[in-house]
Amino acid sequence: MASSIPPSDLTADPIDALLSAHGLRRTSAARLVLGWLLAHPDTSYTHAQLQMALLSDTESALDRVTLYRLIDRLTQVGLLLCRVDANRVRRYQAMPSSVHAIPHFECQSCHRDSPLAGALKTSANDLERAAQTALEALKALGYQGMSMDFAVRGVCADCATGTPGLAS
Template identity: 75%
Template sequence: MVNPANPAQLEPIDALLSAHGLRRTATARLVLSWFLAHVDTSYTHAQLLAALQGAEPDDGLTLDRVTLYRLIDRLTQVSLLLCRVDANRVRRYQAMPESVKAMPHFECQTCHRDSPLTGELQGNALDLEAAAQNALQTLKALGYEGLSLDLAVRGVCADCAASAAAQAKADT
């Protein structure tokens, strides 16, 4: 028999929720498991709602936008999710691995696709992690709490740049 007071005996999602002081509701399980299954993808509130409504189990669970907003806010407060605000001031949410202090990503200003840069920056990952740790330690020493660091590179992705070049060539 599973003892709910012992997080080690709970399912991994339930254990994560319990360890962070959150209720283990069906909605919380659904949302957190979705993010953990899609760790390299960030979602706006609307994108997440649409994706989850298509993935809801057939057990009477209904997910409304207010419940989802409150839940992702709580998941962000306990650092299970990373919330970034893009160049258009749109909030995007992504799973935040506990070990990660810096989450480098590229945001295309044309198609608004958000792509992690961990693979591309692998050679510099230790330098980035050390810089992040130094910045976070300094801020913590100054009394700041609940810290994470977001490194956003903004520009036009290769696909959009190629499409624009092809369109320009076709127009001439």
Template identity: 80%
Template sequence: MATALSLTLVDPIDALLSAHGLRRTGAARRVLGWLLAHPDTSYTHAQLQSALQNDPVAEGQGECGSALDRVTLYRLIDRLTQVGLLLCRVDVHRVRRYQAMPASVHALPHFECQSCHRDQPLQGALQGNALDLEVAAQNALQALKILGYQGLSLDLAVRGVCADCATAAQTDHNAP
């Protein structure tokens, strides 16, 4: 009975990788697992590499616990993005940021601070308008599909200065 039960339990990360035609390597499981565990955070390549190296859960897990070299991580991120498991954003400084792409979401609104360069999700802040945004995103994507475009996703970036930086700038301005 235990054997039958263990055969029916499928790791969700392995299932995602297989469903998208990707190999279920330790590195792929580790990267996708990390990003899925931190869905509201987007990472640059360097930030993701650092986060994975400092992950205490991955220590001592054989292939999953070994350090990923930057080229392997670049290639893996690229494959995950190509199949739609990751969202890649390019900010105003042409820095690429990656985040897990929920299958049910067509638009991930976010705010990019031009002072501290933090990238913050806006779904919570837009609460009442989130459904309107989702409908608008679906309409835009459908119109583009009709025109023959494929592999579409929509990125809504609001850029400016976050409240923390604006407050700090105001405090600095008012200081004697």
């Protein structure tokens, strides 16, 4: 897809450059959604949570169908990670290009989704190597467009101890 925007203008805005590099149109909606998720890299959002967050942060609202189609396209090209939790709820998060597996903990009581990168920092390199090895093996078999999800499910410390207010 040829762009009428000079290459020097694309590098001025990294979000536009990402969208173009992945073959997507640089619409205001695409810039808004990708920009929001990149600004909040450690948070995963449901469709409804993302719609509310965008609405509270800007005066322009995206209708739910437009947002759904946009996050679907962003996920298909690998800019977003889509996880399905234990309750079959889809959650979306920015997918850094250097990451092949994002470890996270899903609480089965409060349904909070917490990144585990900090807790697993001593094992993060081992996890990354294992994910890369698995993805390379699948690629050799002809699989394409892959990402890996590493989810641990259980009850978080706040819910286990009954600490009020922290789990909500």
